[in-house]
Every structure is written in structure tokens, then in C-alpha cells.
Amino acid sequence: MSGSDSVGAAELPEAGASRRMPAGTPAHLVFAAVSTLGQRRWAAFKANRRGYWSLRIFLVIFGATLFAEVLANDKPLVVRHEGRFYFSIVATYAETEFGGVFETEADYREPFVKDLIRDGGGWMIWPPIPYAHDTIDYELPGPAPYPPSARHWLGTDDVGKDVLAGLIYGIRLSFLFGLVLTALSSIIGVLAGAVQGYLGGKVDLFGQRLIEIWAGLPILFVLIILSSIVESNVFWLLGILVAFSWMALVGVVRAEVLRARNFQYVTAARALGAGDRRIVRRHVLPNAMVATFTFLPFILTGSITLLTSLDFLGFGLPADAPSLGRLLAQGRANLHAPWLGLMSFFTLATLLTLVIFIGEALRDAFDPRRTGMQS
Amino acid sequence: MTPLTPFLEIADLAVAFDGVRVVHGLDLRLDRGESVALVGESGSGKSVTALSVLQLLSYPRASHPTGSILVDGEEVVGAGEQEMRAIRGSRISMVFQEPMTSLNPLHTIRKQVEEVLAVHGGLSGAAARERTVELLELVGLQEARERLDSYPHQLSGGQRQRVMIAMAIANEPDLLIADEPTTALDVTVQAQILALIKELQERLGMALLLITHDLGIVRAMADRVYVMEQGHVVEEGETAEVFVRPAHPYTRKLIDAEPRGACPIPEDEAQPLVETKDVTVEFPLRGWPRKRSLVAVDDVSLRVRQGHSLGVVGESGSGKTTLAMAIVRLLQSRGEIVFDGRSIDGLGFRQLKPLRRSMQIVFQDPYGSLSPRLTVGEIVSEGLVIHEPGMSAGERRDRVAEVLTEVGLEPEIARRYPHEFSGGQRQRIAVARAMILRPRFVVLDEPTSSLDMTVQAQIVELLLDLQQRHGLTYLFISHDLKVVRALCDEIAVMKDGRIVEQGPAGQLFDAPRESYTRALMNAAL
Numbered sequence: 001m002s003g004s005d006s007v008g009a010a011e012l013p014e015a016g017a018s019r020r021m022p023a024g025t026p027a028h029l030v031f032a033a034v035s036t037l038g039q040r041r042w043a044a045f046k047a048n049r050r051g052y053w054s055l056r057i058f059l060v061i062f063g064a065t066l067f068a069e070v071l072a073n074d075k076p077l078v079v080r081h082e083g084r085f086y087f088s089i090v091a092t093y094a095e096t097e098f099g100g101v102f103e104t105e106a107d108y109r110e111p112f113v114k115d116l117i118r119d120g121g122g123w124m125i126w127p128p129i130p131y132a133h134d135t136i137d138y139e140l141p142g143p144a145p146y147p148p149s150a151r152h153w154l155g156t157d158d159v160g161k162d163v164l165a166g167l168i169y170g171i172r173l174s175f176l177f178g179l180v181l182t183a184l185s186s187i188i189g190v191l192a193g194a195v196q197g198y199l200g201g202k203v204d205l206f207g208q209r210l211i212e213i214w215a216g217l218p219i220l221f222v223l224i225i226l227s228s229i230v231e232s233n234v235f236w237l238l239g240i241l242v243a244f245s246w247m248a249l250v251g252v253v254r255a256e257v258l259r260a261r262n263f264q265y266v267t268a269a270r271a272l273g274a275g276d277r278r279i280v281r282r283h284v285l286p287n288a289m290v291a292t293f294t295f296l297p298f299i300l301t302g303s304i305t306l307l308t309s310l311d312f313l314g315f316g317l318p319a320d321a322p323s324l325g326r327l328l329a330q331g332r333a334n335l336h337a338p339w340l341g342l343m344s345f346f347t348l349a350t351l352l353t354l355v356i357f358i359g360e361a362l363r364d365a366f367d368p369r370r371t372g373m374q375s
Numbered sequence: 376m377t378p379l380t381p382f383l384e385i386a387d388l389a390v391a392f393d394g395v396r397v398v399h400g401l402d403l404r405l406d407r408g409e410s411v412a413l414v415g416e417s418g419s420g421k422s423v424t425a426l427s428v429l430q431l432l433s434y435p436r437a438s439h440p441t442g443s444i445l446v447d448g449e450e451v452v453g454a455g456e457q458e459m460r461a462i463r464g465s466r467i468s469m470v471f472q473e474p475m476t477s478l479n480p481l482h483t484i485r486k487q488v489e490e491v492l493a494v495h496g497g498l499s500g501a502a503a504r505e506r507t508v509e510l511l512e513l514v515g516l517q518e519a520r521e522r523l524d525s526y527p528h529q530l531s532g533g534q535r536q537r538v539m540i541a542m543a544i545a546n547e548p549d550l551l552i553a554d555e556p557t558t559a560l561d562v563t564v565q566a567q568i569l570a571l572i573k574e575l576q577e578r579l580g581m582a583l584l585l586i587t588h589d590l591g592i593v594r595a596m597a598d599r600v601y602v603m604e605q606g607h608v609v610e611e612g613e614t615a616e617v618f619v620r621p622a623h624p625y626t627r628k629l630i631d632a633e634p635r636g637a638c639p640i641p642e643d644e645a646q647p648l649v650e651t652k653d654v655t656v657e658f659p660l661r662g663w664p665r666k667r668s669l670v671a672v673d674d675v676s677l678r679v680r681q682g683h684s685l686g687v688v689g690e691s692g693s694g695k696t697t698l699a700m701a702i703v704r705l706l707q708s709r710g711e712i713v714f715d716g717r718s719i720d721g722l723g724f725r726q727l728k729p730l731r732r733s734m735q736i737v738f739q740d741p742y743g744s745l746s747p748r749l750t751v752g753e754i755v756s757e758g759l760v761i762h763e764p765g766m767s768a769g770e771r772r773d774r775v776a777e778v779l780t781e782v783g784l785e786p787e788i789a790r791r792y793p794h795e796f797s798g799g800q801r802q803r804i805a806v807a808r809a810m811i812l813r814p815r816f817v818v819l820d821e822p823t824s825s826l827d828m829t830v831q832a833q834i835v836e837l838l839l840d841l842q843q844r845h846g847l848t849y850l851f852i853s854h855d856l857k858v859v860r861a862l863c864d865e866i867a868v869m870k871d872g873r874i875v876e877q878g879p880a881g882q883l884f885d886a887p888r889e890s891y892t893r894a895l896m897n898a899a900l
Binding site for chain 1 (some may be wrong): 700703727736792
């Protein structure tokens, strides 16, 4: 079959038929073999239109929330006062600097301070949403929770905090927390899986039993007990959640490593005198990476859902932290203010769906049948 | 001897997959009772041709832009499924290469043979059972009656192939197509199966279309031969004629590629470089209360002299690869292993590491032995990274380029990935990886057996050349006696983990002492 040789190999001697290509491989597949694996994977990812667009939308939303302080804040971006610029977001200025009374930080939303600045011939540029996630609007035209209006685009919660500001900060916190949690538990999981799979024998046997027992512990009860002993903060929560979620990848990685350690090129590396660490890092783990990357988006959604449900139940982040779960709980407590529950629900549903779609595209990208190469 | 209508007549046949032609204008004639071989390397289109006779290709992906196939005067190209079913298994039947995957592992052999009888002959019940036993006895399956209810995994490869043949001849077909029927089998079994096919052919008056890459089989089996190259028949004729006076350059290349002759014997009385004394390898099996174990290598003592090549031959399962792995200390073993005057069997990883430079191994499967995720350059240079960590990247690149040139590859390929290369090129890359450390002792574990004939010859030549240039010592493991003879001056024959005979190549080939060695020699065509 004349068409079955990869293009570049044809000018070399003994250009026999390449075995991976079936009889009569069309020309475009032959050419595809020339590009690197990474390029083919990216092409396969983009071929999944839904996943590709999900990635773009997700990046825009998540990227925007990273600048939450600029989007939604109760301080102006720039203050001009008596010929000087003040960047109140990055620095703290006392009210006395603008000619006020108190030596505490200026509250720019107070009419007194606004007057001071206007009298000094100055002006202020406000963010598009002039509330931070914890700003309480004391001048609401009606009782809180206040429905969506020009003043609060998505309304306020039952203490008068702006919902949109809460969402922006909440998305950022949830996803950053989710990403860190995913990263930490994946690293631990991959390492544990690699060690068990590569060493096998007793390490594997006891490791697996340990994981089975550990996975049987009820995480919620542990959290409830712990929250009554220590005062919960982000790091405590992260630590506990990592301790209970690192098992997700162990099974997959262990299976891949068990398979890969008997590959002939691994034996070849041992024959070259490569040590265990080098073999695992360079020859064995890359095989497990495909499964790992395919799993990551799903672990991420799992982490976010876990955090949200803990917040919803009140065992999550500290009370003053902006969180989607707490907003959801507000929605449940205030059924007469449906925008609270609806908004947090839609936000969560949209974002998690986006991540799942990205995960599906990622799975396509790592599928050897789509990228034309055995992994 | 040209009767008016041949049984099978293929004229101007083309086969295309997705519009790409893989067989071009093929003409083939096959008379009743005649044996014809279709010979060629992988990818030459020989199997595709055979499958199109039975219209078994995956249509409509596959198509026949031109040509006709007449079976006993009837056109089969474009024939309906109904008509084809009347031909398949009844007038023409087929035996495939892999006896393991051609039989359904979930059914007993009786059920599978009886199915063939039921579909075409309408036999069932006790009659079918009797006929099945008869057929299995005909193909020489021992204790056929007792084995009726065995599953395929309970039979050996040769026995499975016999069952396949029994199914193929169940309805006394006029033509048997055998697609590499013995490639997956050991040499002694191979000879038995070929003898069986030949005998059945004469007894039942079948015609035989034999698809193979092995010229030895062609010589022994076929009246006429068609040589295929890249979808074209380049030569046809009487077998004897073609072998003696090949007309086409490709045929000549194929015939020349057959390893022959004995290797030059280096000056004698060289010191032994590698020696084993009573090496035993055991694999623990499950068992209670006593642990049982499988003895794969049993008290093997060998000596490989500096600059010489020792060939270890044996059939699959004889423990030759296990022995090789034990010698280069990739497997735990008992008994002494001496390398360059130093006992290495008790050494740990750290003490072994410097020795790894001097002993290398090349594996059988060039597809499995190169990591698909690393570039050729990274694969070849790995030994340098491990053993000479101080070497600069530029120097390493130079060494890689040098060794790639030495094994007959372009240095530019260092940036590419293994999947872009053919089997022979990959095997050269694997050889380069072993050679870059300039070893003294190289274990070659069937380095040619998964390659095409002509490529195989090139690799053997490369290995001989490298040996001469660097004074290498080889331990060559193979089941192919011809290749062993071309490469080795000393031979050890292994069976069931033991060495049954050992000695200089010439002596072993000309006057084998043990009956097993003789059987092995006779079976090799």
C-alpha cells in the first residue's frame, strides 16, 4: 500500500509499510502524523465546538472575576482631591486626608465624605457596581431583601448586600478554592497512585486497604466535629477537604502505572541503568497523565460542589467570606425573594456545565482514536 | 495443463479503500487441485486480495473499481450476500493466521465445528457429532472424542489451528485459502500443520491458495507462485522456475533477503566475556499451603566468548527470553553470572549501574520498545543522560547524530517521534539506543522476527557490521534457525528451560546429537 508510509520516512531506506496505519490510509491522515502529539490534541479539542466555546466563555467569566475589586467595590477607583490622585483600591487613606474628622479609613459612600471631595475641587470614578460583597446598603428604598432595580441589578439579600457583587466575589472564591483543592489532591493522588502501582506488592496491598478505610469515613461528620473544636478558616477547610479527596485519582493512576511498568520501553530504560525515580517520571507517569487530565475537570466540579454544599449547610468558609453556597442558603431562607435562589442556582448551573463541557472536549483531545496514536 | 475453465479466475482486479487503491490490476488463475502461493511483504496487498475472493472486506469502505473474480465461472464481485453465503465455507473456505482470535473463546470446539456443519450441510444431533469427531481425527487432533467439549484456551496453538482447518474442510470445499496459516506457530508445529494441509489437499482434491511471506513455505507447498509488491503482481510462474531464475528485481531481492550461509568465525581462543553457572529463574505462583513456582530457566550454564556470537534457539515458552533477562540482571535469578571476570549476580542497583554501560539489550518488538511520548533524540540519548550527566547538550546531540548515522539513519530524525517510522527504522533506532553507550556485550532478543523479510536481512547485516567494527559480543535469541546461522558461530538449543545441546554452529547444523535438535532442524524449511 503505497500511501501508508508516513511522509517524512519515505526518503529513508527500507521504507516499509508503517504498521499503525491501516490499509489505504487517506492522505490527510498521513500528513496529520507529522504534527506533534500536542498539536493534534489541541486540534481534537477544538473540533469539539461545544467544549471549545465553553472554554472561551469560562475563561472570560473567570478572568473577569479575578478583577472583582475593580468590577464591584465600595471604594472609588480613583479619587482626585486638591490636585492629588488617590487610588483608594490599592491604598488606604484616612478621612483626615480629605479634611474630615476621623482618623479611620474614609467611607467614600458617605455623603459627608463625598461633599468633602467635591468641595476640594475633586471627583471620584466608581466601579460599575459601587458595592463590595460585604457592603450593606443602608439607604435601600424599601425593606431588604430588595428586588432587582437600577440601584441593585440583581437585588439585595436580606441584610442589604448587593447580590451581583456577591456573585462576582463568590465565583472567584469558589473557583480558586476549587482549583487549589483539585491541584493539591491531584498531586497527592498521582504520587500515591504512582508509588503503589510501581512498587506493587505489600505497599500496594496495604495502600489500597488504607484508602478503602479512609474513603469510608464520613467527611461531613468529621467537619461538623471539627467545626465545634477549631474556628474554621480557609486553610483549615482546604486541609480537611484535601485529606478526604486525594483518593479520587489513585485508582486510575495506579492502574495505568501497573500496566506501564511492564512496557518494553520501561525494561529498556532499566537496561540502560535508569533509576526508579527516573523511570517513573519519564517513562511511566506520562502514560497516567492522559487519564489524570481527563479526570481533572470532573474533580474540579466535584470540589466546587462540595464547597458550595458545605457553605450551604454552614460548615464551610467563615461567615464573612463571599460564597455561592451561602447565597443559596439565603435563597432558601427567603423564598419570598426568588431572585436570591434563582441567581445563585443559575450561576452555579452555568459554570459547572461549562466545566463539564470543557472536560468532555479534553477527553476527546486525549482519546487516542481521535488523535491517531496509541497512548 | 490449461483446462478450459479454471476454478478461480481473477482478472484486472483492483481494490481501493476510501478511494485509495491498494491492489492494482491483479490477474490470477487457479485450477482445481492446484496449489498457488501469493507471496509478498506486509502491506503488499496479498491478504486483501484473498479476502476479496470471498467478498469479506469491509464494504463499502472497500471497493473494486475494476476487475472481476470468477469462481467456477460465476462472478462474485458485486454478488449478493445470499449468493456469497452459499460460496463461503462451502465451496471456498479460509484459514486465518491467528488461531487464538479466529476461534470464539466462549464456545466449545464441538459447538463451533457443528455450527459450520449445520449452516451448510444441515447436519445436526448425533450425525453432526460423529462428523465432527471424524473431521477432528482427519486433521490429526489427538484424542478428538475427549476434546470435543474443550474450550479454545485449553488447546495449544497448533491444536487450535487444526480445529480451524477442520472447520474449513468440513464441507469439502473446492478451494482452501490459507492466510499465513503457520506464522503464529512454532517451527516444529509449523511443519506439522503444513504437512497436514498438503495431505488433506491431496486426499480431498482441493485447490489451495496460500498467502505467506515465507519463501521456505512457498517452496515446499506451491506449484505456482505469484509475487506481489505494493499491490502489483510483479512476477508469476512455476515455483521452481521462479526460485532458480527470478526475472523481476523485487523477486531477486526477496530471495536474496533470505538469510543464508554461516557467519565468519572469529579467531578462536578468545576469553569468555559472559559466563553463567547453573542459572535458574523461578516465578512464584499462587498456592496454599505450599507456594508453588514455575521454573522458567533451569540450571543453565553458558559461555559467550569475547567477540563471538552465541545463538540461543528454542520454541516459544522454552525460556530463552527469560534467560536473557536474567543475564543482563533485569530478572532475579539463582546461580552465578560472570561478566568480564567479575561475578555480577549479587550486585545491587548502584553497583550494577556502571556495568549497564557495557551490556545492552535490543528487544523483539520495535513498536513496544520505544516510548511513543519521547522524540527519537530523547530516546537514543537517554543512556548518555544517565551515565554521563556532565555532558553538554551540544556534545550529546553530536553523539546522537553520530550513532544514528552509524545505524543507517539520517541524523535529522532526532527531532521526530517513533510513530513516524516503519518497523525496520524503529529497530534501527532501538539498536542506536543500545549502541550509544559503546557496549561490549549486547543481548539481541529476536530483533528481526517482527520485521519483513528484506528488512530482516538489512538488520542482520547491520548487526554483523557493528560487531565487526566494534568487536561486540552478541547473545542472539531467536526461533529462526536461518537467521541464527547467519549471525552466530556458537549455538545453544533450549527446551523447557534447559539447554539440550550446545556447540559450534557448523557442528550443530551438520550433525545434531539430540533428537530435539534434529526435529528442530528438520522442521525449519
